[in-house]
Amino acid sequence: MSARPLRQQVRVVIGAKALTVGQLTFVRDDRREYSGFSYASEWLRSRDSFEVSPDLPLRAGFVTRRAPSDLDSPFPFALADTAPDAWAARVIKRAHAKRRAEDPTLTPLTAFDYLASVDDFSRLGALRLVNSQGEFLRSSTQHRTPQLLDLGKIAAAAHKVEAGNDTAADLAYLLGKATSLGGLRPKCTVLEEDGALAIGKFASVNDERSIVRGEVLALRVLAHAGSQAARARVVTIEGADVAVIRRFDRSSDGARVPYLSGGSLLQSRRDEDRAYTELADAIRRIGAAPADDLRELWRRLVINFLITNVDDHLWNVGFLYAGDGKWRLAPAFDVNPFPDKARESKTWLSEASGPITSLEQLLTEAPYFGLARAEAEQAAGAIALKLAHWRQIAESEDVGLNGAELAEFAPAFEHDDARAALALVH
Numbered sequence: 516m517s518a519r520p521l522r523q524q525v526r527v528v529i530g531a532k533a534l535t536v537g538q539l540t541f542v543r544d545d546r547r548e549y550s551g552f553s554y555a556s557e558w559l560r561s562r563d564s565f566e567v568s569p570d571l572p573l574r575a576g577f578v579t580r581r582a583p584s585d586l587d588s589p590f591p592f593a594l595a596d597t598a599p600d601a602w603a604a605r606v607i608k609r610a611h612a613k614r615r616a617e618d619p620t621l622t623p624l625t626a627f628d629y630l631a632s633v634d635d636f637s638r639l640g641a642l643r644l645v646n647s648q649g650e651f652l653r654s655s656t657q658h659r660t661p662q663l664l665d666l667g668k669i670a671a672a673a674h675k676v677e678a679g680n681d682t683a684a685d686l687a688y689l690l691g692k693a694t695s696l697g698g699l700r701p702k703c704t705v706l707e708e709d710g711a712l713a714i715g716k717f718a719s720v721n722d723e724r725s726i727v728r729g730e731v732l733a734l735r736v737l738a739h740a741g742s743q744a745a746r747a748r749v750v751t752i753e754g755a756d757v758a759v760i761r762r763f764d765r766s767s768d769g770a771r772v773p774y775l776s777g778g779s780l781l782q783s784r785r786d787e788d789r790a791y792t793e794l795a796d797a798i799r800r801i802g803a804a805p806a807d808d809l810r811e812l813w814r815r816l817v818i819n820f821l822i823t824n825v826d827d828h829l830w831n832v833g834f835l836y837a838g839d840g841k842w843r844l845a846p847a848f849d850v851n852p853f854p855d856k857a858r859e860s861k862t863w864l865s866e867a868s869g870p871i872t873s874l875e876q877l878l879t880e881a882p883y884f885g886l887a888r889a890e891a892e893q894a895a896g897a898i899a900l901k902l903a904h905w906r907q908i909a910e911s912e913d914v915g916l917n918g919a920e921l922a923e924f925a926p927a928f929e930h931d932d933a934r935a936a937l938a939l940v941h
Contacts, residue, residue, distance in 0.1 A: 520545075521544075522541070523627050524539065526539075526645040527552070527642055527645075529567070530770070531771065534557075535555045536567055537554040537555045538555070539552050539594065541626070543626075547581075548582065549580060550589050550590050551577050551578065552571055552578050552580070552594075553577045553578070554571070554573065554575065556575070566840070567593050567642060568592045568594065569775070570592055571591050571593075578591070584784060584785065584786055586784070590630060592776075592780075592782060593773075593774075593775055594642060596640065596775060598629055600702075607629060607690065608624065610683070614683075631652045631653065632653065633652075634660065635651040636712075637704040640764050640772065641773040660704055660706050662705065662706055663708065663715075665705070666752040666755065667752040667754070668753075670717045670752070670755035670757065671753075671755070672688050672689050673702075673703075677701065700726070701717045702714055702715060703715050711765065713760055713761050714759075715757045715758070716730065716758040718755070718756055724854075724924070725756070727757065728749050728758070728914055728916050729851055729852050729924060730747070730851050731914050732852065732909050732916065733851055734760070735747065735914060736822060736902060736905050741898070742811065742815055742847060743845075743846040745763055745846045747913075748914075763848070773835070774833060775834045775836075776830045776833055776834075777794055778829035780794070780834060780842075781794065788863055790865045791816060792864065792866070792880070793866075795812065795883055795884055798812065801834075801841060802841060802843065803839070808843060810884060810885055812832075813884035816871060820871055820874065821902055821936060822902065822905075823853050823854065823928075825859060825860060825861060826849070826853070831848065831850075832845075833848065854925065854926040857872075858930075859871070860872075864876055864880055877891070877895070878891050878895065895936050896936060896938075896939035896940035896941070899933060899939070900937065902928065902933065903933075903937065906921060909924065
């Protein structure tokens with residue numbers, strides 16, 4: 516006889532006022548996991564209501580979500596965006612494995628366990644989860660968000676996890692400090708001196724170059740080239756280099772801003788090829804300022820190509836809610852120069868052209884993003900002029916790359932495609 520299905524329910528609320536959006540039900544039946552969501556009647560009646568996720572039409576009724584593959588989530592896309600990233604999931608899984616070794620009666624973790632493990636204070640975006648007792652899941656009153664001075668201790672614990680010699684105490688210390696953004700690399704949430712929420716990214720024990728400083732360099736270069744990028748700097752705490760990257764899903768007064776990843780906006784599977792032209796179509800449909808965001812997106816594609824950022828999957832593109840059911844392109848994040856890789860984008864430019872492998876592709880497709888060919892050539896040349904200053908940015912105090920490290924990163928910035936872009940300057 517099979518075990519009875521496991522069923523868990525939480526209320527989904529939004530923002531500091533915790534306005535009720537709806538109810539989320541999670542079910543695990545044997546190995547099958549799925550969820551259901553229904554909007555609350557008060558949310559449907561509210562003048563401020565909007566579709567919080569593209570797979571949740573703003574109407575009464577129950578919407579069921581099943582993961583299309585092992586790589587995907589059984590939750591509505593906007594809630595899946597708030598789940599722990601791969602690094603956080605690794606910490607959660609290892610901590611649970613240690614507990615099961617001591618207590619074999621513990622059941623395996625479910626997708627809901629991972630979703631519920633994120634600290635409420637730092638959960639990505641504005642959606643929050645409330646249990647039947649009216650408590651926020653993983654309230655910050657019980658799990659303090661780390662300060663900058665805590666980063667050295669967190670980095671040491673994270674390196675033990677990577678090396679496989681972590682203790683239960685190390686894992687307990689790391690739990691609740693993880694993020695929903697950023698993939699496999701060790702990281703945590705952190706509070707800056709002014710109280711702003713940020714992500715702290717650490718070096719990995721497997722790094723062969725300064726990935727930490729390289730990411731901050733890439734974000735600084737993006738901003739220098741006139742694009743919108745998350746604020747970032749490198750700090751060194753107890754000998755550990757940490758990229759401190761300001762969260763953009765909080766307003767200047769700390770208010771939570773609803774967030775959607777590009778992958779979620781397109782309701783994409785993790786294992787399928789999607790195109791930036793599809794994202795452009797979505798921006799035209801839901802954008803608060805589509806003309807501006809289409810041009811900004813194209814500019815980022817040019818910069819990504821010229822600095823050899825090839826980890827450009829659609830979950831590394833974000834959107835922030837702008838009101839009235841409309842969204843804006845979020846600042847760039849999770850951008851890294853890869854000097855040891857060929858310049859080929861992970862996300863296709865269009866279904867016809869495939870991955871981005873040349874500047875000519877970007878110039879040819881520019882009209883789809885609202886730029887005439889001549890305007891695109893002028894913009895690409897201007898970007899290349901800005902990127903030519905990458906060494907000065909790399910040597911600045913907030914990045915801090917030295918001569919040997921500059922030489923390691925040079926192939927990502929100095930190549931034939933960069934020179935071709937510079938040749939467009941009239």
